[in-house]
Amino acid sequence: MSNVILAAPPQTAALDHGDLLAHDAVPASLISMRDIWKTYQMGAEEVHALRGVEFDVHKGEYLAIIGPSGSGKSTLMNLIGCLDTPTRGRYWINGKLVSEMNDDELARIRNQEVGFVFQTFNLLARASALHNVELPLIYAGVGSAERHEKARQSLTAVDLADRMMHRPNELSGGQRQRVAIARALVNHPSILLADEPTGALDSATSHEIMNLFERLHAEGNTIIVVTHEPDIAARAHRIISIRDGHIERDERTK
Amino acid sequence: MFFDDLKESAAMAVDTLRANKLRSSLTILGVAIGVITVTFMVSIIQGLNRAFAEQIEALGSNTVWASKFDPSFGRPPSSENLHRKDLTVADAEAIRRESQFALSVSPLYRQLAATLRYADKQTETPILFGVTPYYEMTHSSYVGRGRFISDADLANASNVCVLGVDAVRALFPFEEPLDKELKIDGKPFRVIGVMEPLGNFFGQSRDNSVFMPLTTFEKYHPDYTPPEIVFVIVLRPKTRADVAALVDEITDILRRRRRVPAGAPPNFGVSTQDSLLDFYNQLTGATALVLTAVSFVALMIGGIGVMNIMLVSVTERTREIGIRKAVGATRANILWQFLIEAVVLTAIGGAVGLAVGEAASLLMNRYSPLPAFVPLWAVVVGLGISAAVGIIFGLWPAWKAARLDPIEALRYE
Numbered sequence: 086m087s088n089v090i091l092a093a094p095p096q097t098a099a100l101d102h103g104d105l106l107a108h109d110a111v112p113a114s115l116i117s118m119r120d121i122w123k124t125y126q127m128g129a130e131e132v133h134a135l136r137g138v139e140f141d142v143h144k145g146e147y148l149a150i151i152g153p154s155g156s157g158k159s160t161l162m163n164l165i166g167c168l169d170t171p172t173r174g175r176y177w178i179n180g181k182l183v184s185e186m187n188d189d190e191l192a193r194i195r196n197q198e199v200g201f202v203f204q205t206f207n208l209l210a211r212a213s214a215l216h217n218v219e220l221p222l223i224y225a226g227v228g229s230a231e232r233h234e235k236a237r238q239s240l241t242a243v244d245l246a247d248r249m250m251h252r253p254n255e256l257s258g259g260q261r262q263r264v265a266i267a268r269a270l271v272n273h274p275s276i277l278l279a280d281e282p283t284g285a286l287d288s289a290t291s292h293e294i295m296n297l298f299e300r301l302h303a304e305g306n307t308i309i310v311v312t313h314e315p316d317i318a319a320r321a322h323r324i325i326s327i328r329d330g331h332i333e334r335d336e337r338t339k
Numbered sequence: 340m341f342f343d344d345l346k347e348s349a350a351m352a353v354d355t356l357r358a359n360k361l362r363s364s365l366t367i368l369g370v371a372i373g374v375i376t377v378t379f380m381v382s383i384i385q386g387l388n389r390a391f392a393e394q395i396e397a398l399g400s401n402t403v404w405a406s407k408f409d410p411s412f413g414r415p416p417s418s419e420n421l422h423r424k425d426l427t428v429a430d431a432e433a434i435r436r437e438s439q440f441a442l443s444v445s446p447l448y449r450q451l452a453a454t455l456r457y458a459d460k461q462t463e464t465p466i467l468f469g470v471t472p473y474y475e476m477t478h479s480s481y482v483g484r485g486r487f488i489s490d491a492d493l494a495n496a497s498n499v500c501v502l503g504v505d506a507v508r509a510l511f512p513f514e515e516p517l518d519k520e521l522k523i524d525g526k527p528f529r530v531i532g533v534m535e536p537l538g539n540f541f542g543q544s545r546d547n548s549v550f551m552p553l554t555t556f557e558k559y560h561p562d563y564t565p566p567e568i569v570f571v572i573v574l575r576p577k578t579r580a581d582v583a584a585l586v587d588e589i590t591d592i593l594r595r596r597r598r599v600p601a602g603a604p605p606n607f608g609v610s611t612q613d614s615l616l617d618f619y620n621q622l623t624g625a626t627a628l629v630l631t632a633v634s635f636v637a638l639m640i641g642g643i644g645v646m647n648i649m650l651v652s653v654t655e656r657t658r659e660i661g662i663r664k665a666v667g668a669t670r671a672n673i674l675w676q677f678l679i680e681a682v683v684l685t686a687i688g689g690a691v692g693l694a695v696g697e698a699a700s701l702l703m704n705r706y707s708p709l710p711a712f713v714p715l716w717a718v719v720v721g722l723g724i725s726a727a728v729g730i731i732f733g734l735w736p737a738w739k740a741a742r743l744d745p746i747e748a749l750r751y752e
């Protein structure tokens with residue numbers, strides 16, 4: 086029922102929306118943030134997790150966000166991934182002004198445009214790897230035969246073809262994270278986001294995962310990785326450093 | 340797409356069931372008890388209604404009864420009532436002559452029990468009636484084989500009788516009863532007919548009777564005392580619409596014949612099926628009210644159980660809800676999934692409840708005199724009610740789940 090809403094294309098609506106509200110032209114880049122603030126109300130005190138962040142990401146980029154703990158990396162990632170909304174500022178994905186969208190429109194963006202990989206995997210504990218990967222397709226309204234096929238392809242792409250019917254607790258940490266990556270990619274999103282994807286993994290497994298990211302980038306995916314490990318950041322082609330909620334440095338490394 | 344929601348939700352529901360077997364069983368039990376209560380109550384009321392409708396139908400739906408006092412349900416008649424002058428066959432004749440609204444008039448004696456004996460067989464339970472040929476038409480109860488009591492039988496006060504099928508069964512299990520000689524309270528009678536069976540009413544057979552000519556009855560009972568023997572004049576109006584007029588008319592005739600002074604209360608009783616209906620409606624009305632209240636409370640308790648388990652389920656699945664929202668589930672998706680989970684729970688409870696309720700009413704029919712009956716619509720209503728309980732009591736927890744903020748849900752430990 087709700088998927089009917091999902092199936093109706095809100096893109097054009099969102100575009101009109103964007104055109105009307107934008108003072109400047111709709112940006113051509115994949116991601117575009119303008120003067121983004123995120124403020125938390127802690128009792129009487131206001132905590133500014135983000136203070137006027139501005140940047141653009143283009144299709145095919147491999148970007149690392151680094152910064153000390155508490156600097157606002159996760160807050161920023163959650164905004165990029167449309168899991169959260171900014172207190173102030175404008176944000177476009179693919180020309181759609183998502184900072185003005187309502188709950189259901191954001192759900193569709195999360196489903197169609199974004200693949201999110203979490204530090205703690207966030208898999209459904211009681212579901213098989215295959216079912217976990219199918220989940221975004223269910224909410225995209227994809228029929229079950231096509232869904233199975235796509236999920237199988239996605240798991241094969243992360244070398245888990247032989248583990249499809251395993252549950253998360255029957256998989257190693259690295260395997261779980263690869264299931265999560267397969268899930269993030271299954272709907273062919275515009276962008277793959279990963280918030281400290283190796284934070285819960287040992288270093289050998291971390292390298293394995295980072296190799297996978299490199300391969301996915303080579304295959305044409307746009308990737309943003311949050312990390313506080315310099316050697317992981319070093320693999321990216323561009324590094325944004327955050328401190329106290331604003332961008333301190335934004336440099337191209339490759 | 341909705342079907343996928345449904346499948347996903349059914350899987351979630353089964354998950355919940357498996358993960359919390361005890362709690363789910365208790366919830367299902369709660370709903371089942373609610374539905375059992377409703378089914379059982381409905382079946383009792385339905386059974387009573389049906390039996391009563393049949394009875395009214397069988398009694399000829401609209402007869403009027405005149406006797407020396409009103410029928411009192413359950414209470415014994417007062418001594419003033421007992422000492423009143425009896426109605427007589429002459430009263431019945433007067434009514435037949437004067438009444439415009441009576442189609443037929445059937446004066447009758449009724450004796451609570453008679454002893455019938457044939458060869459080595461005996462039965463003491465049949466009700467003995469002394470009747471006229473008008474009995475059949477007035478009571479819509481007809482002879483099945485042989486013939487009924489005739490005017491000639493009446494004129495001659497002959498020793499002939501017509502048996503109800505129960506008496507036939509008791510005395511002539513393997514023999515043809517017609518033209519046999521038997522003894523009624525020690526006197527010889529010839530069987531001339533067998534009545535058509537009438538069936539049961541409240542577990543009581545209506546075929547346990549024996550009929551003889553009214554005059555023959557008088558011959559053997561020159562004096563009689565209630566309640567062992569009563570004299571009643573039963574009347575059938577020409578149409579249903581004439582019932583009230585007929586009551587007024589015979590009240591007038593009897594007041595005149597019994598010389599009741601104007602303004603004084605009558606020293607006799609005239610009653611209709613309506614008074615029986617009134618009594619019945621009072622009885623079942625009160626019963627239905629109590630039963631409805633009990634059912635409501637039982638369903639509320641079941642529903643609160645559902646709400647409780649759903650709230651727990653939502654809390655326990657907060658992270659799962661976060662994950663689902665993170666990959667694109669809308670509020671509506673989540674709402675439906677939890678609603679369907681609740682409905683699956685209550686539907687299982689409803690099915691269990693219906694099965695038990697149906698079984699109970701079957702047992703009741705079999706082993707108790709109370710009739711019970713679960714109509715098809717009660718099955719539909721029972722399942723509908725349990726689904727409604729799921730929706731009503733699942734709505735708030737499901738809405739809570741749907742409104743969860745994805746980030747906060749993901750952060751939940």
Ligand SMILES: Nc1ncnc2c1ncn2[C@@H]1O[C@H](COP(=O)(O)OP(=O)(O)O)[C@@H](O)[C@H]1O
Pocket residue numbers: 125126127132133134152153154155156157158159160161
């Ligand atoms: N839900 C919240 N409520 C209040 N403060 C928060 C919340 N989330 C984050 N913050 C604050 O915002 C700042 C940035 O947090 P976060 O983005 O998690 O940092 P990082 O991921 O870089 O470690 C921190 O000071 C943190 O305490």
Ligand SMILES: [Mg+2]
Pocket residue numbers: 158159160
């Ligand atoms: Mg963080």
